[in-house]
Amino acid sequence: MSAILSTATAPWDVERVRRDFPILDQQVHGYPLAYLDNAATTQKPRVVLDTLEHYYRHDNANVHRGVHLLAERATGDFEAARESVRRFINARSTREIVFVRGTTEAINLVASSFGQGLREGDEVILTAMEHHANIVPWQLLRERTGIVLRVLPITPAGELDLDALPGLFSTRTRLLAVTHASNALGTINPITDIVSVAREHEVPVLLDGAQAVPHLRVDVQALDCDFYAFSGHKLFGPTGIGVLYGRESMLEAMPPYQGGGEMIRTVSFEKTTFAGLPHRFEAGTPDIAGAIGLGRAIEYLEGLDWEAAMAHEARLLDHATQSLEEVPGLRIIGQARDKVALVSFVMDDVHPHDMGTILDHRGLAVRAGHHCAMPVMTYFRVPATSRASMAFYNTFEEIDRLADALRYARELLA
Amino acid sequence: MNEMSDLYQELILDHKRHPRNFREMPDATRAVDGHNPLCGDQLRLFVKVSDRRVEDVSFVGVGCAISMASASMLTEAVKGKTVEEAERLFADMHDLLTSAHPRTDPAALGNLGVLAGVHEYPMRVKCATLSWHTLDTALNTEEDSVTTE
Numbered sequence: 229m230s231a232i233l234s235t236a237t238a239p240w241d242v243e244r245v246r247r248d249f250p251i252l253d254q255q256v257h258g259y260p261l262a263y264l265d266n267a268a269t270t271q272k273p274r275v276v277l278d279t280l281e282h283y284y285r286h287d288n289a290n291v292h293r294g295v296h297l298l299a300e301r302a303t304g305d306f307e308a309a310r311e312s313v314r315r316f317i318n319a320r321s322t323r324e325i326v327f328v329r330g331t332t333e334a335i336n337l338v339a340s341s342f343g344q345g346l347r348e349g350d351e352v353i354l355t356a357m358e359h360h361a362n363i364v365p366w367q368l369l370r371e372r373t374g375i376v377l378r379v380l381p382i383t384p385a386g387e388l389d390l391d392a393l394p395g396l397f398s399t400r401t402r403l404l405a406v407t408h409a410s411n412a413l414g415t416i417n418p419i420t421d422i423v424s425v426a427r428e429h430e431v432p433v434l435l436d437g438a439q440a441v442p443h444l445r446v447d448v449q450a451l452d453c454d455f456y457a458f459s460g461h462k463l464f465g466p467t468g469i470g471v472l473y474g475r476e477s478m479l480e481a482m483p484p485y486q487g488g489g490e491m492i493r494t495v496s497f498e499k500t501t502f503a504g505l506p507h508r509f510e511a512g513t514p515d516i517a518g519a520i521g522l523g524r525a526i527e528y529l530e531g532l533d534w535e536a537a538m539a540h541e542a543r544l545l546d547h548a549t550q551s552l553e554e555v556p557g558l559r560i561i562g563q564a565r566d567k568v569a570l571v572s573f574v575m576d577d578v579h580p581h582d583m584g585t586i587l588d589h590r591g592l593a594v595r596a597g598h599h600c601a602m603p604v605m606t607y608f609r610v611p612a613t614s615r616a617s618m619a620f621y622n623t624f625e626e627i628d629r630l631a632d633a634l635r636y637a638r639e640l641l642a
Numbered sequence: 643m644n645e646m647s648d649l650y651q652e653l654i655l656d657h658k659r660h661p662r663n664f665r666e667m668p669d670a671t672r673a674v675d676g677h678n679p680l681c682g683d684q685l686r687l688f689v690k691v692s693d694r695r696v697e698d699v700s701f702v703g704v705g706c707a708i709s710m711a712s713a714s715m716l717t718e719a720v721k722g723k724t725v726e727e728a729e730r731l732f733a734d735m736h737d738l739l740t741s742a743h744p745r746t747d748p749a750a751l752g753n754l755g756v757l758a759g760v761h762e763y764p765m766r767v768k769c770a771t772l773s774w775h776t777l778d779t780a781l782n783t784e785e786d787s788v789t790t791e
Contacts, residue, residue, distance in 0.1 A: 257645070577659075579706035581681045582650075585766060589646050598682055611682040611704055640650055641658070641707055 240533070240540040246621050248273040248528075259591025262626035267411050267439055267570050267617035268595050269461045272525070276465060279524040283517045291516055292490060292507070306516050309523025310506075316526045317456065318447040319473050323505040326479070327519050330470035331438040332361040334457030335405070337472055337509060338434055339365035341482040342455075346402055348374030353396050353404040353431075355380040355388055356607060359411050360600040362436045366405065376400070382607060386413040386562035390421060397429040404433045408440035408456075412601035412613070413562030414545075414570040416444070423452050432478060438462055442619065443541060443568040445534070454478050460518060464619075465525035469518030472509070479505050486511040537620040541569040544618045544627060551631040552616075557638055561613050570617035572599070575634065577642035580612040586637045587614075592630055649759045649766075650707065658707040663700040663717035670698075675787040676776030678768055683709045687776040694725045699777075706769050712757055713773035719754055725781055732778050739767050 246252050249271045254261050263271060283305070289298035291306045310322045319325055328334045346352075352366050356379055366377055378396045381389045388406075404426045409416045419435060426433045432454035440446060441458045448456050455478070460469040474482075484491055484502055488511035493501040502508045548571045552558055557576035575583065584596030595615045598605045605612060616630055667673070667688035676685050685703025689696055699717045703710075720728040731754075738746040738758055748755030760770040768790040779788040 581683075581706040581766070581769060582708070585649070585763060586646060597680070605682075611684075640646065641655065 240536045240620070242540065242621060242623055245532070245537075246623075248275070249621055250274055250277070252621060256591040256593070257589045259629075262592045262622070262629055264616040264618060264622065264626065264630065265593045265595050266442070266619040266622075267462070267568075267599075267615065269467065270442060270464045270619055271621070272464055272466070272521075273528050275528050276521050276525050280466065280517050280521050283520050288517075290513055302516055305520045305523075306514070309519045312523040312526045313471055316446075316530070317441075317471075317473055318449050320449065321476060324448075324473055324476050324479065326472040326474060326506045326509045327514050328457075328470045328472050328509075329468055329515070330459040330461070331359075331436060331457045332365075332470075334455075334470055334472035335362055335434070335436065336365045337485045338405075338455050338457075338474075339369045341485045341509070342403070342478070343369040343373065343375075344483050345481075346373055346375050349376065349400055351376045351378055351398060351401045353378045353380060353393075353401060353406075355406050355417075356382045356603050357386075357388060357410045357413065357415065357417075358405075358407055358601070358603070359436060359438070360602070361438075362405055362407060362434075363603070375402075380406075382604070385564055386410070386415050386608075387564045388415075388417055388422075390418070390425075393422065393425050397425075397431065401429060401431045404431050405436070406433070407436040407438075408446075409437075409443065409568045410562070410601070410604070411439045411570075412572055412599040412604045412615070413564065414439075414567035414572065414617075415562060415564035416440070416566040416568060418566075419451050419453070427452070432475075439568055439570075443538065448473050460522035460525065463522070463525055464528065465522035466515075466518045469515045469522050471522075476505065479509070482509075484511070485509050488512045490514070532620070540620055541618060544622055544624065545569040545571070547624055548616060548618065548627045548630070551627055552634065555631055555634045555638070557642060558634060561608050561610065569619070569622075570615060572613040572615045574610050574613050575638060575642075578637050580614045582641055583614045583634075583637055586640065587630070587633050590629065590633045590636075592616075592626075592633055594630075645762075649763060651756045651759065653753060653756045654707065654711040657711035657714040661701075661710055661714040663721070664702060664714065665700045666702055667698060667700045670700075672780040674776050674780040674785065676703075676772045676779075676789075677787065678705070678709070678772050678790045680768065680790070681706065683769060683772055685709070685713055685773060685776065687713070687773060687780055689777070689780050691725060691781070696720050696723050696725065696728055696781075701773065705772070706766075708757075708760060708766055708769040709772050712770045715754055715757070716773045716777060719752070720777065728777065728781060732774050735774050736771065739770050 287301040289302040291303040434455035435453045437458040454475045456473040461467040491511040561572045580596035670688035683705030690698040734746045748758035
C-alpha cells in the first residue's frame, strides 16, 4: 500500500502538522528533536492533550453508573469514543469494540478467553515475525492446556514464507495469529491472502494491528478477520488504552476474561449473570480518559488528508531507505516489498546501543534493541538493531540528519 | 560533539577494537556468564584463582563498545591481584559508575578511570558494570550466571 502511494504527489504541509504536536518543538542536547521512534510510541496532538485535561477538569465521573450529570457526560463521551473506534476500523457494531489497556492485553484476552475452548493437542499458528506480545500469551496457554504452536517461517527479505502456510494447517488448527505489520522489520503482510487460506480451513484469524493502524486504512470487514488488536498510544492517543475488535459471533461464544464490576448483569452468591457485549469483557472501571483521548486522536486523524499523509510517509520511507543504503558499513534488516515507514538496520563495528547514544546526542530519537521480537533477531543473526520509525510529522531534513549522524558514528567507533 | 568523545575516549575505543585477554580459558577455576537482557549483551568471564590470587582472567562475548572495553580493561586490572584487591576494585567501580555522588577518585583507578564518563549516561551504566558483576559473581558465589536485571 505504501509502495503504491510512493509515486503519488499529494501536497502535504508537514510544518503545519508539526505545530499540532507541541512536544516536537524542543531541543535535545542542543539539536532540534528529531523524533524517529514512532513504532515505540507516537506523539500526541494538542487536541488530545486538551481533551484529557478537559475531561479531568470538567467531566470526570465513573461510567455506566450514577445518574448525575457528570456521570452522564463521562458515559456519553466514553461510548462516543467507542463509536469513533468502530467507524475508524469499520466494525459492524460497537458491540465488537472492547476497550483494553493495549495490544498486549487484547491478545492476552483472546488467549485467555477464546483459549478456554482449546484442548490438549489443538493447534495455533503463529509466525516468526511476531512481537513477543503475540508469542508469549500463546506459550502461557500452551503451559495451561497443552496446545501446540506452529510457526510460519520468514524469508531473508523479511517477508512471510506464504508457500509454507497451507502445510501448517491440520484438523486440529483452532486459530491463526499474525501481525498485520512487523514492528522490527516494517513488513506489511498480505493479510487478504493469509485470511483466505485460513478460511479454506475454517480457522479464525487474529491480527496484531499495533504497527498497522497508524499507517494503513484498516477495515476489519474487508480484512475479514475475527480479531484485531491495537494500541491507542501508537495511534497518537494516550498510553493505557487499546482496542480489541472481535467479530460479534466470536465474542458471544467466549467466556468472560476478568470478573468484577461493570461486566455483570446480576450477582448473587449462588449465581451471577454477565453483561452483554462489549461490557462483558470490561471488568472494573476502564481508562475513561484514555478512551476519550483515543477517540479524539481518531477524530484528529480523520480531519487530516490521510492519502496525502500516507504519500508523505511513503516518500519518507523511500528517502530513508536510499539515504541509509549509501552509508558505508550499514545493512538494512527487512527489505520487504511492502513496508510501513520504518527502517531497521545494523552497522559493522557499531553496536546498536552505541548507535542509540550517539544519535541521541544529535537530537535523533531512535530505538536500539531487539524490539521485543527476539526470534526475528535470531533469524537475522544479529543481537539487536537500530530502528528509525517515522510518522507523517517527520521531515526529509530529519532523515538527512540521521544519515549524517550515521556516518559520524562509523567514523567515531569503527 | 565534545561530549561524545568524553564517553568514547581513545582508550575505550582501543580496547573495543582490540580487546585484551579475549579468549576462552580451559583450565579456569570459574567461568560465569553475564547477560544484560535489556540490550542482549552477553559475555563469559573466566578466572583462575589459586591461593586467593587471580592468576589469570579472560573473557569472550558480544556487546557494545562500553561493555567490551569495560570487560577488556577489567582483565588487565585484576590479573595478578588478590581476591580481596579485586573485590575492592569491584566496589570502587560500582561506586564510580552508579553512585549519585561517587566518593571514588577516577584518577586513583588508573586506566579504569576513563570509564567514569559513563556515569553521565544512565541508560548505559549497566553496559559498563556487566563484566564487573560477572567478576563479583565468579569470586563470591557458586552461581554460573548473572544478569543486570
